Amino acid sequence: MVYCGKPSRGCQMCRTRRIKCDETKPTCKQCAKSRRQCPGYKDEFDLVFRNETQATERRAQKASRKPSASKPHSSYPTAPAADTARRSSTEGGGPGLSFEQAGIIPVLGQHPEELAACHFVANFVLVPRQGSTRGFMDYLIPLLKQQPVDSPVHRAFNACAIASLGNRVASEAFDFEGKALGEYVKALSATHAAIKDPVLSKDDGVLAAVLLLGLFESSKSITAKQMGLFAWGSHTEGAVQLVKSRGREQLRTKTGLLLFIAVRTQMIIQTLASSKAPTMGVEWWLTDAVHVEVAGRCQRLCIKVAEIRAEVTRLMTAAQRTPENVELMLDMIRRVQTVDQECVNWMSNLPDLWRFKTVGWEDHVPNGDYEKAEVFPGRVDLYPDLYMASVYNMVRTSRLILASVLVRCAAWVCAPVDYRTTPEYATAARSCVDTITDIIASVPFHLGWHLKRPEIQQKHDLSGFACGEEDCMKGLAGYFLTWPLMCINGQDYATDAQRAWCTGRLKYIANELGVRYAGLLSGIKIRIPSMLIRRDGMMAQPNGMSGDFVKLASSRKSRSASPTANKPLQPLQQKESPGDAES
Structure with a gap:
């Protein structure tokens, strides 16, 4: 019983006649139109894992009757060898x-x-x-x-x-x-x-x-x-x-x-x-x-980002607007900028072994359906291996979080002035637009785009799976992608097309790779940092809610539009859509 790929799920009669079955149950319409008795459908498990014993015997007997100069090599071990392995x-x-x-x-x-x-x-x-x-x-x-x-x-x-x-x-x-x-x-x-x-x-x-x-x-x-x-x-x-x-x-x-x-x-x-x-x-x-120095530096940066974000959340919850606290927020802005620069330096100083390269460019999406598209318009990057690609995206998502913290601090300091007029907002917008582009360019590699194009594959043989073939999509690749794709989906700076594409990729990971968690994430409608800034403005009220990302994801209020959505935006700021949380 071997895995033989994706089989036809049509009825036996349509498969025998080699025509497309509409798979209507209990009797397909093709059989009904031709006045044939529909024999029904096989169990899906039996379709996927089919017993090939008799077919293998027939092929072996046929091959043995053919004259050959040399004895053919067997593709599989004999039964005793398989029993020994077991x-x-x-x-x-x-x-x-x-x-x-x-x-x-x-x-x-x-x-x-x-x-x-x-x-x-x-x-x-x-x-x-x-x-x-x-x-x-x-x-x-x-x-x-x-x-x-x-x-x-x-x-x-x-x-x-x-x-x-x-x-x-x-x-x-x-x-x-x-x-x-x-x-x-x-x-x-x-x-x-x-x-x-x-x-x-x-x-x-x-x-x-x-x-x-x-x-x-x-x-x-x-x-x-x-x-x-x-x-x-x-x-x-x-x-x-x-x-x-x-x-x-x-x-x-x-x-x-x-x-x-x-x-x-x-x-x-x-x-x-x-x-x-x-x-x-x-x-x-x-x-x-x-264990690996390059990855260790990445995790050091990520822990710093988590510490900064937790400290800012605590300050937003308890701090009163005093000159001392304003200076404290300005100091947090400087810390965020320092750690973000460390992230940039990490990516700039990687050894050659870790470098990715751009191997393709997509000009448009077929039929304009972004949810079904395999590649988003723009570049496609190829990485040395899956683990390295995941480390890159950990740093990138950390930069997205740093940008949201930066804007939150700037909004707290400049309130009640619109935070989108601050230089920190402009810096964060540029950084996030570039980072989102980088993450999106890595997704086709995770989901096996390069496996269909052997002419561009670059085998470093740095890591692989413990068993099975390497030239097929893996569940782990989808598991690694769920967090970066969700981060993009919730960004103020992502376009509607990018959100639709990320939602489609999350659904693909859930339905095709079996990581059901991704399907749940695809349904979350949040906007960061605009919704966090809205919550930060409620801190002065009794029992105010914190800027907890998990609470935002779980709360019904996270699906409401941002109060700043109707304010005019400058051309750079039009990259974001903070008020279209239901789009």
């Missing part, structure tokens, strides 16, 4: 096939849970091929081999794997959703029991399980609806607490260091999204905990 993985604690072979060896009769494990590793586990970069969840494979099958990390892995595959295929024969949720509940129970134990709570497998539980929240729509849009934040906070309790000893092992860096990355995204101050300071997170 046994070696099972003995090591991993599910199904060995992870190196799972994506390329079609094992006949493989159970959906084994297919799910292979699918997950081939889509989300990125491993470094050279020492100049790092992967994503590359600590997972050794842990799965070391931990028992009923451990928290195995339960959490099973939940993520089944949910991920269930988001890509549908089957009446196997309840992916129910099975994934059942494994999730078991993983939660096992993880909570382990955390209560002072010894087990410091185990690498427990921390990895918590990170996987957070990933599960963003891969399965049912949990996102029932537990809230940002439910993954609770798992991230739990992981941070575990890292603190584990102490600096965890940095002495490779797996411990990789887990620490993974938690740090999730912590940065969560603090940037929620306007909360990072737990512990920059030095605590970075000292003796850098």
